[in-house]
Amino acid sequence: MKAPRIPEATVARLSLYSRFLENLDQKEVGFVSSGEIAEGLSINPAQVRKDLAYFGDFGTRGVGYKVKDLLGCTLNILGLDQKWPLILVGAGALGYAVCDYQGFNKRGFSIVAVFDSNPAKIGKIVGRIEVLPMVKMPEIIKNHHVRIGIIAVPANAAQEVVDQMVKNGLEGVLNYTPVNLVIPEGVEVINIDLSVGLESLTFKLSQKEL
């Protein structure tokens, strides 16, 4: 069965729902309504209902959703019912920050190796992981069945790094650099821009002044 085409914004919200449900589940809350999810995440309730409808009808009128079931379903759709080993390239401040980031591990992600092209950084420890030289990449990807790589290098090195990742069989790239990477068909890139959010803020604050 082919799943319906789900908009990217819905997938991003699904991540948020999933984390929210995880929190409820940890607090042993049994049921939740779409209204409570909407309120907890400051999202329009109609939007929440529309998003959840993509994944079939789980709710019971007047009772809401069973937290464990809905959580399991969101994790399954996001592909998080399996472990995802990751590699990271770039042992600078951003690489450290990403390795430190709370919330990767508990979602089934684990960074299995950090690479850097700077010989001075090889052997250093980033978030409990030793920095390896770039030549080790093929071996690590193969041995750990890695499918996703994270790019946290300076902008001018990003394309070269993604080329190497693709050559070594990676299918997904999380790009923290402000570069539009050129990638072949079939490889997925998600760009995380650290500053676009700031411009949404200046937009809003400027509108306030009008």
Add this chain to the structure above:
Amino acid sequence: MKAPRIPEATVARLSLYSRFLENLDQKEVGFVSSGEIAEGLSINPAQVRKDLAYFGDFGTRGVGYKVKDLLGCTLNILGLDQKWPLILVGAGALGYAVCDYQGFNKRGFSIVAVFDSNPAKIGKIVGRIEVLPMVKMPEIIKNHHVRIGIIAVPANAAQEVVDQMVKNGLEGVLNYTPVNLVIPEGVEVINIDLSVGLESLTFKLSQKEL
């Protein structure tokens, strides 16, 4: 005149258009079509035309948009025709990464102060800026007319930091922690999640397998 309500996704794309136009302008390209913008950014051309239509009719059929005019317009709408002094709280790896991030400065942003509550970090240099104790926050905000603060502290300290920012008059917060901050009406928060993007990737790779 009240501007039409612009969807958040459009504002985010407007940031992308604006950077793309900046690049063209630096290369002294005079005119650009919506199709070229769409191709350069891998966005649907109809979406680009729809987004630009929010801001009035700038294009000339067959010639396209004048790069300088459209760039000026995007900067104006985003509020980037003025300087935005920022403060950052959290002198850890993430704070370093944000201070290092290329692309803040050239968009009119400058981080004027970095704060941390850890006495051991006071006086250290993060991206050419000295780390200050939290008690200095009111003075810095007032002297530099700061309206926006960046939160790059550990998750469990985030709410306390935003409370202090709000108390000192900040109107906008860029939140890099995975915490849903509680803020009063009238203060804008933009959450930058470093790992939601990863879940969009696992979603796509899992769909590929089906």
